[in-house]
Amino acid sequence: MTATRVLVLNSGSSSVKYQLLDMRGGARLAVGLVERIGEETSRLVHTPLLGDAGGKRERTAPIADHGAALKAVAEELAADGLGLDSPQLAAIGHRVVHGGLRFTEPTVIDEEVLAEVERLVPLAPLHNPANITGIRTARALRPDLPQVAVFDTAFHTTMPESAARYAIDTETADKHLIRRYGFHGTSHAYVARETARLLGKAPEDVNVIVLHLGNGASASAVAGGRCVDTSMGLTPLEGLVMGTRSGDIDPAVTFHLMRVAGMSTDDIDVLLNKKSGLVGLCGDNDMREIRRRIDAGDERAQLAFDIYIHRLKKYIGAYYAVLGRVDAIAFTAGVGENAAPVREAAVSGLEELGLALDSGLNAERSDGARLVSTPYARVAVAVVPTDEELEIARQTFALVSENALG
Numbered sequence: 170m171t172a173t174r175v176l177v178l179n180s181g182s183s184s185v186k187y188q189l190l191d192m193r194g195g196a197r198l199a200v201g202l203v204e205r206i207g208e209e210t211s212r213l214v215h216t217p218l219l220g221d222a223g224g225k226r227e228r229t230a231p232i233a234d235h236g237a238a239l240k241a242v243a244e245e246l247a248a249d250g251l252g253l254d255s256p257q258l259a260a261i262g263h264r265v266v267h268g269g270l271r272f273t274e275p276t277v278i279d280e281e282v283l284a285e286v287e288r289l290v291p292l293a294p295l296h297n298p299a300n301i302t303g304i305r306t307a308r309a310l311r312p313d314l315p316q317v318a319v320f321d322t323a324f325h326t327t328m329p330e331s332a333a334r335y336a337i338d339t340e341t342a343d344k345h346l347i348r349r350y351g352f353h354g355t356s357h358a359y360v361a362r363e364t365a366r367l368l369g370k371a372p373e374d375v376n377v378i379v380l381h382l383g384n385g386a387s388a389s390a391v392a393g394g395r396c397v398d399t400s401m402g403l404t405p406l407e408g409l410v411m412g413t414r415s416g417d418i419d420p421a422v423t424f425h426l427m428r429v430a431g432m433s434t435d436d437i438d439v440l441l442n443k444k445s446g447l448v449g450l451c452g453d454n455d456m457r458e459i460r461r462r463i464d465a466g467d468e469r470a471q472l473a474f475d476i477y478i479h480r481l482k483k484y485i486g487a488y489y490a491v492l493g494r495v496d497a498i499a500f501t502a503g504v505g506e507n508a509a510p511v512r513e514a515a516v517s518g519l520e521e522l523g524l525a526l527d528s529g530l531n532a533e534r535s536d537g538a539r540l541v542s543t544p545y546a547r548v549a550v551a552v553v554p555t556d557e558e559l560e561i562a563r564q565t566f567a568l569v570s571e572n573a574l575g
């Protein structure tokens with residue numbers, strides 16, 4: 170196959186993030202972001218990464234919609250000789266948040282697939298419409314090019330029913346598609362595989378607890394490369410304490426607030442998704458700021474940190490029990506990759522479970538995947554920078570190459 174490039178698009182409601190990769194070696198050729206689409210203050214930041222292409226370029230003129238955004242991206246890429254009309258472009262890979270039960274693998278997009286993603290909008294009302302708009306826009310620009318949807322939920326579709334079902338009336342659950350889907354799947358898949366590589370083992374031989382700790386956060390239990398449990402559920406609200414989301418909570422809190430505080434469904438949605446978690450507990454959701462405040466003796470920041478760690482530990486323990494044998498715990502995303510105190514606190518006291526950090530290694534800063542456990546620890550602790558774009562590009566390219574070979 171001579172076409173070896175893949176454009177990865179992650180379309181949000183008012184933004185598009187993109188990367189162009191060459192799958193011969195996985196090199197990034199350009200990366201960029203369009204934000205505040207539809208506003209007066211739209212901004213496109215494009216960074217070509219080819220040898221002599223020059224530095225970052227910025228446009229600040231208003232960009233009305235996703236169509237205009239993608240046209241502007243195409244112009245920037247063309248200016249670097251990387252235009253969307255290039256015969257070297259093999260496919261466009263789209264991040265799609267919700268694939269429901271139907272999409273268990275990356276899927277070549279056609280009208281029927283789009284209709285199904287549309288049908289799933291009630292399950293991901295903020296994300297799927299933006300993803301659909303991105304796909305339609307890209308298809309209009311290059312109708313002849315294979316476009317592939319890579320779903321955030323797909324990696325979790327291997328969960329057994331015992332982990333995926335809520336203990337509620339089965340008829341109601343089935344009628345309204347209520348079950349645990351999980352999110353961040355592309356990241357969990359990538360990190361679990363990279364962790365096995367770091368251990369010098371095949372993914373099939375390794376059991377890993379992956380802790381994706383970004384502004385959104387989720388844990389997953391991965392047995393031999395397959396997800397057997399994950400902490401996010403019907404929506405990304407369940408599970409760990411996050412930047413602005415509560416994570417696990419007694420569902421009765423919602424009706425209590427309706428009855429006692431007169432709050433509406435939307436009020437409570439905003440409370441639990443936007444005004445809870447770290448920001449709700451201490452006013453900050455950035456772990457760097459929280460650590461600064463703790464160092465200055467701030468008790469609210471300390472309590473927020475302690476609640477965050479307590480929940481994390483509970484999930485480590487739970488997934489240890491789910492997996493039976495654990496080979497590694499892998500930390501990833503903004504907090505997991507950078508916040509040494511979070512890693513230290515999360516595994517401290519778990520020596521009986523075979524966990525022991527090397528505090529020197531844990532404190533070292535690095536951009537690469539690495540082990541931070543002591544050599545004699547039974548369970549390895551890994552820090553693995555996630556790379557969802559590379560994973561989307563890999564899955565997209567693998568699918569179109571397979572199809573081209575027939």
Ligand code: AMP
Nearest residue numbers: 383384454455456457502503504507508
């Ligand atoms: P993400 O959603 O993966 O981009 O992660 C974003 C979050 O990572 C931010 O809200 C911060 O809390 C956290 N973060 C980023 N850099 C650092 C750092 N150097 N130290 C601690 N936390 C960090």
